[in-house]
C-alpha cells in the first residue's frame with residue numbers, strides 16, 4: 001500500500017476530519033466553591049487536513065481542549081463537532097498520541113502497530129500489509145520483532161505514531177508527543193511527522209510548550225491565555241512547505257512569528273505565575 005493509496009483509503013471511508021469547536025467551556029468539580037474553570041468560551045474551526053498547534057502556559061486547558069475533541073471530556077457548555085456530528089465520546093475517526101508512548105511491553109513493534117487493527121475485522125494478510133506500510137512510514141523496518149524495552153525512546157514514539165495511524169483515523173491529536181525526547185531526536189521526529197502528515201492528508205492537532213516546534217509544524221498556532229483558557233491569538237504560519245529545519249535560525253518570517261508568539265506567551269506565563 002503506497003502513500004497515495006493511504007490517502008485514497010482515508011477518503012474512501014468518507015472520514016474527512018473537519019473539526020469545529022463552538023463556545024466550549026469546561027469546569028471541573030461539582031462543589032460551587034471548589035469548581036475550576038479550565039476552558040472558557042473557546043471557538044475554533046480546524047478544516048480537514050490542517051495542522052494546528054496549540055501553545056499556552058501550564059494549566060491553561062490545552063489538554064482539556066484536546067480531550068474534548070477526543071471525546072474523553074464532555075463540555076460544560078458549548079460543543080465540539082467532527083464532520084458536522086456532535087462529539088459525545090471517543091470514536092474511530094480520532095486518535096490521541098500521548099507523551100508517554102503507551103506501548104504494550106509484552107507485544108513486539110509489529111504487534112503493537114497491529115493492535116488497533118484487530119477491531120476492524122480485517123483478515124491477517126491485510127493486517128500484515130497495513131503494519132508493513134506503517135512500520136515503513138515511521139522508518140522502523142528491521143525492528144518489527146523487537147520489544148519496547150529493546151528500542152530507544154525515539155523509536156518507541158515512532159511505534160506509537162505508527163500504531164495510532166494504522167487504523168487511519170481522520171484526526172490525529174497529539175499531546176506534547178516529543179516532550180520526553182532529547183532535542184536531536186525531537187528534531188528528527190518533527191520532520192518525520194511533517195512528512196507523514198503531508199502524505200496522509202489527516203487533520204493534526206498538536207499541543208506543545210515549544211515555540212519553534214509550533215511554528216515549524218503548524219499551519220496555524222493557537223495561543224491560549226492563562227487559566228481559564230481562552231483563545232488569545234491564532235497566528236497563520238504563512239511559510240511555504242516543505243519547510244527546511246534551518247529556517248528555525250535563518251528565516252526572517254519564522255523569527256518574526258517567533259517574536260510575536262513569545263510576546264503573547266510572556267504576558268500569559270506572567271499571569272499564570274501571579
Ligand SMILES: Nc1ncnc2c1ncn2[C@@H]1O[C@H](COP(=O)(O)OP(=O)(O)OP(=O)(O)O)[C@@H](O)[C@H]1O
Nearest residue numbers: 028029036038057058059060061062063064065227
Ligand atoms: N479531571 C480534572 N479534575 C479537576 N481539575 C482538572 C481536571 N483536569 C484538568 N483539571 C484542571 O484544569 C486546568 C487545565 O488543565 P489542563 O491539563 O487542560 O491544562 P494544560 O494546559 O494541558 O496544562 P499543562 O501544560 O501543564 O499540561 C488545570 O487547572 C487542571 O488542574
